[in-house]
Amino acid sequence: MGLTNFPNGITSFGVPVMGGGGLIPLTLGKTFYVDSAGSANTYSTLAGAYASCVTSRGDVIIMKAGHAETVSAATGVVLSKIGVTVVGLGAGSMRPTITLSGTAATCTMNVTGANQTFKNFIVTNGIDELVTAWTIAAAGCTLDGVDLLETSASFQMIAGLTTTAAGTSMTIQNCTFRQVTASAGHGPAISLVGADDCKILNNFISWLGTNNAGSGGIVGITTASLRVFIMGNYINAQGGASVLGIGMYTGSTGVLAYNGATTPNGAGSIVGASAMGTFQNFAGTTGTTSGILDPAAGV
Secondary structure (H helix, E strand, O other), X not given: OOOEEOOOOOEEOOOOOOOOOOOOOOOOOOEEEEOOOOOOOOEOOHHHHHHOOOOOOOOEEEEOOOOEEEEOOOOOEEEOOOOOEEEEOXXXXXXXXXXXXXXXXOOXXXXXXXXXXXXXXXXXXXXOOEEEEEEEOOOOXXXXXXXXXXXXXXXXXXXXXXXXXXXXXXXEEOOEEEEOOOOOOOOEXXXXXXXXXXXXXXXXXXEEOOOOOOOEEEEEOOOOOOOEEEEOOEEEEEOOOOOEEEEOOOOOEEEEXXXXXXXXXXXXXXXXXXXXXXXXXXXXXXXOOOOEXXXXXXX
């Protein structure tokens, strides 16, 4: 058998090496496996595997392709341990799926430990008027290829992901946020509350909200977010002329660049704070005409 060369320089005799392909990181911590089908040496739930992790050890949780679980506790999944990485295997609909269900509208993926990474799985909603599917309340956390998908017209989310002021240095990239039936409450796909130094990159957002400036794609709420970079996102935000594609709270700083938004309002739906840099963002209203520069050109 010949040598196999991996992109990061690892070579083995045809055997995949953990950490070699970028999805599963190299670690000196422990690795735990999750499989709802109950295969040997695995946990049946993410919470079960997470309970065995040790903070700051660099532990990794791998969820098997096709894994499915339902979370119904009021606090949802509490992700409180520093430095844990959670990775889903598989592609498309075969990625692991976590459904937030039960009766508690406050059920959420509650991230309270710093420097955690979440990759390649799906979160969906089984509660009507879910307050928010993700709560990021710790620094240095990453969502990469984690999709939030509404799958039933009976269950809507008010917001997709919400930060607290503790959710600094966050990265959200390569994710899809999909809400196709409007909730009664108003909230955006991504709600930023003092999310200093965050990066929101290359995401796809299709969000049907209510006719309110608090609804839309990426919206700053109550507290300025400083030194943020929001770049390369494509947003279809519907629900009325007040809906924003991107709207940053007063006093926010950073850069909005290379974003595109389709909203009923068209131009004027990408709104940066006065201290932000904005360039090459485009907004439109329909598929029959191209979007225009938004905000308008100026010096």
